[in-house]
Amino acid sequence: MKIIVGHSNMDLDCLGSMALARYIYPDHKLVVSRLIHPVAKNLFNLYQNHLTCIYPEDLEGTEIDDIVIVDTRSRKRVDEYFRFIPDFTGKISIWDHHPAETQDIEADEIHQAAYGSNTTLIGLELIKRNSTISVEDATIGLAGIYADTGNFTHENVRSEDFEVASYLLKNGASVAMVKNLLKVLKEKYQITLFHEILNRLTYKTINGNLVLMSYIEIENNESGLAAVVEKIFEIENPDAIFCVFHVTKSSNTMIIARSKLDSINLNGILAEFGGSGHSKAASALVKKKSGMMVYGLLEEHLKSILEHAIIASDIMEKNVLTVNEEKSLIDASKLMESKMIGGLPVVSKVGQLVGYITLRDIMKGRKNNAMDSPVKCYMSRNLVTADGNTTIREVEAILYSNNIGHLPIVKGKSIVGLVTRSHLLDFFKEHDPEKC
Numbered sequence: 558m559k560i561i562v563g564h565s566n567m568d569l570d571c572l573g574s575m576a577l578a579r580y581i582y583p584d585h586k587l588v589v590s591r592l593i594h595p596v597a598k599n600l601f602n603l604y605q606n607h608l609t610c611i612y613p614e615d616l617e618g619t620e621i622d623d624i625v626i627v628d629t630r631s632r633k634r635v636d637e638y639f640r641f642i643p644d645f646t647g648k649i650s651i652w653d654h655h656p657a658e659t660q661d662i663e664a665d666e667i668h669q670a671a672y673g674s675n676t677t678l679i680g681l682e683l684i685k686r687n688s689t690i691s692v693e694d695a696t697i698g699l700a701g702i703y704a705d706t707g708n709f710t711h712e713n714v715r716s717e718d719f720e721v722a723s724y725l726l727k728n729g730a731s732v733a734m735v736k737n738l739l740k741v742l743k744e745k746y747q748i749t750l751f752h753e754i755l756n757r758l759t760y761k762t763i764n765g766n767l768v769l770m771s772y773i774e775i776e777n778n779e780s781g782l783a784a785v786v787e788k789i790f791e792i793e794n795p796d797a798i799f800c801v802f803h804v805t806k807s808s809n810t811m812i813i814a815r816s817k818l819d820s821i822n823l824n825g826i827l828a829e830f831g832g833s834g835h836s837k838a839a840s841a842l843v844k845k846k847s848g849m850m851v852y853g854l855l856e857e858h859l860k861s862i863l864e865h866a867i868i869a870s871d872i873m874e875k876n877v878l879t880v881n882e883e884k885s886l887i888d889a890s891k892l893m894e895s896k897m898i899g900g901l902p903v904v905s906k907v908g909q910l911v912g913y914i915t916l917r918d919i920m921k922g923r924k925n926n927a928m929d930s931p932v933k934c935y936m937s938r939n940l941v942t943a944d945g946n947t948t949i950r951e952v953e954a955i956l957y958s959n960n961i962g963h964l965p966i967v968k969g970k971s972i973v974g975l976v977t978r979s980h981l982l983d984f985f986k987e988h989d990p991e992k993c
């Protein structure tokens with residue numbers, strides 16, 4: 558017998574890959590994991606008859622001579638199948654979009670590319686072969702691409718993901734169905750937990766970073782907790798979130814964390830608790846300790862390890878051009894023209910910040926034929942300012958809520974810098990590309 562397998566805890570991309578792989582390997586049987594990730598449960602329930610699959614136990618005592626592995630190449634993640642065929646010596650082909658690692662399975666054939674989804678990798682082969690596929694498989698495949706690329710918004714997305722999505726649409730994939738299958742919080746307990754965490758969320762500013770933390774006790778270790786944390790992270794949009802779950806039955810404690818800043822590297826932070834993952838998504842399992850204690854330790858650890866958030870004085874323009882309040886509008890307008898700027902902070906003769914004058918204010922003076930008037934007659938005096946320690950997040954909020962494009966940074970009554978919208982955009986381009 559020849560078989561196709563994906564990784565344990567099958568997700569949508571894994572199922573999408575398996576559904577499409579059957580067109581490359583029509584003589585192979587699909588073997589599905591006994592573990593299905595909560596995000597893929599609905600899809601699997603809906604399509605399991607269509608997929609005509611067998612289970613790992615069915616492999617026991619069967620002669621297998623060819624295995625195709627999709628969406629993984631890690632031995633650990635396919636152990637569930639190989640356990641039943643310990644003497645397997647046949648051919649192994651791999652289709653995987655994950656990066657290679659040292660403990661990977663040795664295969665006779667490896668198809669790899671870092672596309673956003675693994676379904677894309679297999680879909681491209683079908684495009685090459687000019688294959689026509691069923692509406693059901695097209696929908697399953699499309700769900701896989703949407704899921705692994707975060708609806709085409711994750712940084713991993715490639716043009717090929719769009720190309721295969723387009724191919725699947727041409728083959729009749731239903732976007733309405735995909736939308737329905739992609740609902741993140743499917744289980745009732747996930748929704749309950751979602752509300753519970755929201756209710757107990759604490760907002761902390763740790764070294765200038767906005768960090769959300771929550772502590773919850775749950776009876777059993779349910780799967781799908783990470784999806785709940787992610788949903789809250791998406792809605793609240795802090796710099797990082799740390800949810801601590803204490804499982805009363807096993808008295809183990811789980812920390813699930815997400816971050817959006819390069820400066821908050823979760824992999825490093827959770828290493829202290831034996832955790833691992835990526836820099837922006839990681840988790841840890843702490844055994845046999847009081848949950849509240851773990852929570853307390855985590856908070857202390859964050860205080861000591863989190864880098865200071867970037868503040869206004871880090872990104873502000875320090876050599877701020879100003880104009881004296883006694884200067885004429887004509888002088889101010891010449892100065893702005895020569896520097897190609899639209900506004901200037903205005904200072905008194907002792908150097909205190911007293912107002913801001915823009916080209917628009919000067920236009921008013923021109924209309925009134927008053928270009929010789931001093932700047933102080935036309936400048937705006939209601940100034941919004943901030944001090945140098947204001948975090949970037951706060952600066953952004955100030956600019957947007959006051960609908961202004963420049964924020965003078967002051968020390969006492971003196972201007973020490975200026976942050977403009979373009980400074981902020983430059984900063985985001987480098988640190989938080991999602992915002993651009």
Ligand SMILES: [Mn+2]
Pocket residue numbers: 570571628654674675705
């Ligand atoms: Mn995948």
